[in-house]
Amino acid sequence: MTKPRPTQHQIAEEAGVSRTTVSLVLNDVPDVRVSPETRQRILKVARRLNYYPNATARRLASGKTRTIGLVWHRGPNPTYRDAFLPGLLQGATRAAHKYGYHVLFRPIEPDEPDSNYVELARSHHIDGLILSGPRSDDQQLLELHEERFPIVLHGQMPGTDILSVDIDNVYGAKTAVNHLLSLGHKDIGIITNAPLVYTASQQRLDGYYQALEEAGISKNKDLVQEGNFDGESGQAAMEKLLSCKPNPTAVFVASDMVAMGALKAMRDHELRIPKDIAIVGFDDISAARFVTPALTTVRVPTFGLGWSAAEILIRLIEQDPIVQTNTLLETELVIRESCGAPLVRQVEHA
Amino acid sequence: MTKPRPTQHQIAEEAGVSRTTVSLVLNDVPDVRVSPETRQRILKVARRLNYYPNATARRLASGKTRTIGLVWHRGPNPTYRDAFLPGLLQGATRAAHKYGYHVLFRPIEPDEPDSNYVELARSHHIDGLILSGPRSDDQQLLELHEERFPIVLHGQMPGTDILSVDIDNVYGAKTAVNHLLSLGHKDIGIITNAPLVYTASQQRLDGYYQALEEAGISKNKDLVQEGNFDGESGQAAMEKLLSCKPNPTAVFVASDMVAMGALKAMRDHELRIPKDIAIVGFDDISAARFVTPALTTVRVPTFGLGWSAAEILIRLIEQDPIVQTNTLLETELVIRESCGAPLVRQVEHA
DNA sequence: CTGAAAGCGCTTACAG
């Protein structure tokens, strides 16, 4: 269908040189001296013919695809995961482009085998892959890693030396709780983002405990409730918290999506936020700043996660020295209205 | 770095046949009779060696990449556009996988030349591309199309016969306004999603006019205000509407993001929604159902847009007959609380 | 029923 494109062969003929020379000139190979006239002649012909090198041929000859795969494991809650996709993907793509790599996007659908993505690696579609949301029982992933196929995880997979990039959940949770502490709260509840089998959930809970401990406040199991990714779980958990004695005056909800449900429960009880009860979320999904009152939360640097993952992966592919196995990115506390902090009115673009 | 993978050559040797036969058997080429024993022998060796065909070699020999590009033109408002990315991308990817294609994601950054993406096509990285958010002055796009490179647009580009997929903006706006009319409103204002040079803005405004006309309501220019993608513009536009005589009792805001600002203006005026004034948005971004009151809006089928675009593109690539140049997908009115319609409580997952 | 051979469009030692 497409018009046949010119090849180096054609350029060589029209410029009256060999294909080798054409290749050397077009790739600007260093330490090769071709007479300036020849060089110019080749370049001119290439431009005239509107020549673009054939990527496939290049890949075959060089043994490199200069493409990385972004494997997107959809988690238990699609809406939730979708909140991270644009940032992650664009971060990864931008970093990739910086190094001259392309990005192949490969979601794993709920109805397909978990590790279908290995075909991408084994068939040499890609030089390396970023896997978002690894499963701890992913045998194929471990095999691939054994074979020294370049992999960077977004998330964590304990017990392996596969490189990974993640946020510092403990730190993030601590900043949220410290903020509430600094506002004078003592009875601070927590609703986790998910069951504690999820690493991130446990870590955020740890951060909560650490902050309290450092403030000299003793644990109160009643103030700890479990969320499960969605709003409904947050609503139910909040109801339980509201039946506690003493009533918490503030709640840290370790997921904005879960916090949406918690907010609903608060409204149902006709609590004024943040006057009667303060709330801080986690993630900074786009809805966070549109609810009333606008949700104070801990921002996850999705773009940075994607960028770092890609950059590290490319270092790995190109055998540059790797600094650390596990890269943790810092989160940022975004203070809005729901925590009751005196507001330095910040401009936020809707 | 990676372990060298077995090739057809190796399989041929170990199975004691020619490379041709191996290729024929592994590709299951029809109308080729290879003795069942030979076939089994080859298959067994392939399995034992954990053979995967080399995609690059295959591409070069076949002249097909079986990869499509999704070119993502970031619009004037990143937050806004990001709302569509997950659905579009996943729709496109799923359709692509169904036909055995891969998807290369290629964003065009604000700071790079608009038509950098043509390199993907000219270098044979992809067999075809989906371009989201075409610019009407994209000369390179037209050239590519001239050369018969397969392209499907997401959005519209008047004056060309390039295939495209979009939503039916006129229809969507009409359903929104009809809904308000059915609730008894007569003085219905509109805030456009963007300046009218954007096709979608004009179309949504047309839908608004059509609905009013069919209801026998005459135009009132004062009730028409222009939004500009973001919340601030919505807030400003709403302020203007609220100074109109007669005061509108309902407003159709042709973008949820703009509607967020309009809601703020309403709250500032201490208007009760929907009692004092009703509002209906457009897009159904994820924040729409978390604001208070939950926003009634017109849902854009992002997944369907991606799916259709990919499916049509693949038909084009494979030279299957194409049904129509311009595919318009229907939107769906999502009734929540902000319009004041009697609520049949629907379950929505947070 | 099966194989020898050309070709896809490049890169890259190697030789002169």
Place this chain on the structure above:
DNA sequence: CTGAAAGCGCTTACAG
């Protein structure tokens, strides 16, 4: 300074 040649791992007429 430049070229002849091998090779990347497949597919695909073509021949027997």
